[in-house]
Amino acid sequence: MSRTEAEFTRPPQLPATHFVDNHVYYDEGVFAEEKEKILSKTWRFVLHESEIPEVYDYRTASVADTPLVVARGKDGKIRSFVNSCSHRGAAVLRRPAGNLRAWRCMYHLWTYDPTTGECTSRPRPEAFDAVGLRQEACGLREVRTELIYGLVFVNLDENCMPLEEYIGDSLFLQREMIDTVEMEVIDFFELNLKCNWKNWMETNMDLYHEFMHVANRKTSLQIPEYYTRNWHTFPNGHFTVDRYSVEYNKYPGWEDREDSLALPGMKEDEFQITDVFPDITFLTRGTVVRIDNQIPLSPTETLVQYRALGIKGESEEDRMRRIRDYHSIWGLFGRNLPEDCLGVKLQGDAIYGGQVPYTYWCREENNLSQDDIAARTWWKEWSRLMGRDQSQPFEPESTVAAE
Amino acid sequence: MTIDRNKITDLIYDSCALLDDERFDDYIALCTPDFTYRITAFSEEIRKPMEWMYQTRENLLELLKAVETHEVAVAHLRRVASMVRIGEAQNGIVPVRSTVSVYHTWYDGDTRLFAIGTYKDRITTDGDSPLLASREVMLDTRRLASGSHIPI
Numbered sequence: 380m381s382r383t384e385a386e387f388t389r390p391p392q393l394p395a396t397h398f399v400d401n402h403v404y405y406d407e408g409v410f411a412e413e414k415e416k417i418l419s420k421t422w423r424f425v426l427h428e429s430e431i432p433e434v435y436d437y438r439t440a441s442v443a444d445t446p447l448v449v450a451r452g453k454d455g456k457i458r459s460f461v462n463s464c465s466h467r468g469a470a471v472l473r474r475p476a477g478n479l480r481a482w483r484c485m486y487h488l489w490t491y492d493p494t495t496g497e498c499t500s501r502p503r504p505e506a507f508d509a510v511g512l513r514q515e516a517c518g519l520r521e522v523r524t525e526l527i528y529g530l531v532f533v534n535l536d537e538n539c540m541p542l543e544e545y546i547g548d549s550l551f552l553q554r555e556m557i558d559t560v561e562m563e564v565i566d567f568f569e570l571n572l573k574c575n576w577k578n579w580m581e582t583n584m585d586l587y588h589e590f591m592h593v594a595n596r597k598t599s600l601q602i603p604e605y606y607t608r609n610w611h612t613f614p615n616g617h618f619t620v621d622r623y624s625v626e627y628n629k630y631p632g633w634e635d636r637e638d639s640l641a642l643p644g645m646k647e648d649e650f651q652i653t654d655v656f657p658d659i660t661f662l663t664r665g666t667v668v669r670i671d672n673q674i675p676l677s678p679t680e681t682l683v684q685y686r687a688l689g690i691k692g693e694s695e696e697d698r699m700r701r702i703r704d705y706h707s708i709w710g711l712f713g714r715n716l717p718e719d720c721l722g723v724k725l726q727g728d729a730i731y732g733g734q735v736p737y738t739y740w741c742r743e744e745n746n747l748s749q750d751d752i753a754a755r756t757w758w759k760e761w762s763r764l765m766g767r768d769q770s771q772p773f774e775p776e777s778t779v780a781a782e
Numbered sequence: 783m784t785i786d787r788n789k790i791t792d793l794i795y796d797s798c799a800l801l802d803d804e805r806f807d808d809y810i811a812l813c814t815p816d817f818t819y820r821i822t823a824f825s826e827e828i829r830k831p832m833e834w835m836y837q838t839r840e841n842l843l844e845l846l847k848a849v850e851t852h853e854v855a856v857a858h859l860r861r862v863a864s865m866v867r868i869g870e871a872q873n874g875i876v877p878v879r880s881t882v883s884v885y886h887t888w889y890d891g892d893t894r895l896f897a898i899g900t901y902k903d904r905i906t907t908d909g910d911s912p913l914l915a916s917r918e919v920m921l922d923t924r925r926l927a928s929g930s931h932i933p934i
């Protein structure tokens with residue numbers, strides 16, 4: 380039976396943790412508050428240390444609308460600064476990556492030291508000195524930067540907890556494969572998706588959606604062990620799910636993966652996902668690690684960055700096979716990623732107009748694979764930080780936040 | 783040997799139009815038996831060349847045939863090859879470069895640029911009609927609005 384207007388618009392008869400008021404996906408006020416309370420207060424992944432291996436290497440990033448440059452100083456340490464000239468605000472570095480011993484703003488030629496962020500020269504400085512704006516006070520703003528397992532994170536909140544405490548044990552199933560041998564980024568691309576950043580994040584924590592993927596229907600969803608894996612949840616909104624083995628040769632044109640390419644601690648056909656709040660997902664398919672992170676641009680537009688990790692120093696042949704494994708499913712022209720793009724696009728098309736009130740995260744299956752416990756864990760942390768329940772974001776009292 | 787330039791530009795036209803029309807068998811018929819297909823790009827971010835797809839003729843056909851089983855994310859792509867530069871033949875292979883722009887039209891008729899790059903082709907002219915011995919699609923675009931099951 381179809382639903383009437385009253386049935387459609389009333390809150391679902393479910394626990395408050397089990398559904399979402401769709402305003403949280405498109406409301407401008409909610410988005411502004413997320414930037415203030417979540418995106419600029421939590422640890423945000425910006426790059427893998429292999430992206431800036433040499434002294435003076437730098438890489439730009441964007442966190443909660445703040446333009447950043449992450450650089451390896453002459454002492455080998457990685458630091459981050461706001462990538463905006465202290466004079467009239469121009470971005471100091473305009474390429475996404477490079478190697479420079481000094482950073483010179485192109486506008487009026489102020490220069491900065493990549494190790495310390497200090498301002499090192501200003502043409503005709505007397506006129507600044509005359510009004511008391513001394514060079515020592517013109518350094519770039521430094522941003523807290525910490526590493527774990529080669530992953531570089533920043534936090535715009537100087538008073539945040541240490542990164543290690545934030546991550547806790549959540550990477551226990553990923554650690555061996557990314558921290559045993561030296562890894563490096565072997566592929567990078569971005570998607571500019573017309574979706575709310577949380578919709579992309581949800582795709583990465585919703586295993587029930589895997590029915591959409593023809594490749595998964597052929598290689599995974601016929602396997603009993605697929606359904607009997609457990610989710611593990613961690614403080615601060617992170618979670619991970621146990622592994623299973625994929626039958627790659629069941630998809631036309633695919634072969635089984637090469638066991639010699641398996642990453643440490645993984646079998647070549649195993650699959651593993653870990654989500655780190657708020658926007659990071661580690662996905663491993665035996666031979667290659669994928670890392671998604673997000674740059675929300677507006678409530679309904681998101682830049683998602685995709686990195687693949689391989690083993691540093693491996694043979695050219697192994698490298699190419701690893702890259703081909705990665706792209707066969709997760710590439711722009713792979714089997715699954717286009718379908719994930721379509722899923723979030725169609726959600727946006729229907730929901731962001733504001734006339735579809737609620738959606739569900741209500742599956743209960745003893746915390747097994749297709750239980751929605753992962754999404755509920757994520758939303759619980761979102762609600763705690765926002766002081767609003769995702770199911771009734773405009774109610775004055777948050778029940779989740781009060782817990 | 784004189785190269786029939788019209789036949790070569792016709793081949794490039796057909797390679798675009800047949801993929802646009804999703805006539806995959808006819809597209810593959812434009813390729814030599816040992817045809818290879820690649821999509822590449824240079825990453826300014828990780829400062830490395832990247833390979834986003836590599837297929838032999840046989841594997842590419844298999845993937846293209848499987849497209850109809852998938853939920854395709856792009857409703858219709860139109861590949862526009864222009865700026866065709868035909869090089870000197872060497873050992874029966876003619877190197878040809880062209881600029882390719884790919885436009886995406888959604889079901890409602892809205893059209894956006896999907897990607898732009900270069901077709902770097904190697905073309906054989908032994909038989910009656912020239913054939914693609916290899917194609918490398920070198921993309922300028924590295925930030926896309928969607929993935930696609932059908933390559934470019």
Ligand code: FES
Pocket residue numbers: 464465466467468469484485486487488489
């Ligand atoms: S804005 Fe950078 S020197 Fe003036």
Ligand SMILES: [Fe+2]
Pocket residue numbers: 582588589592715719
């Ligand atoms: Fe997916």
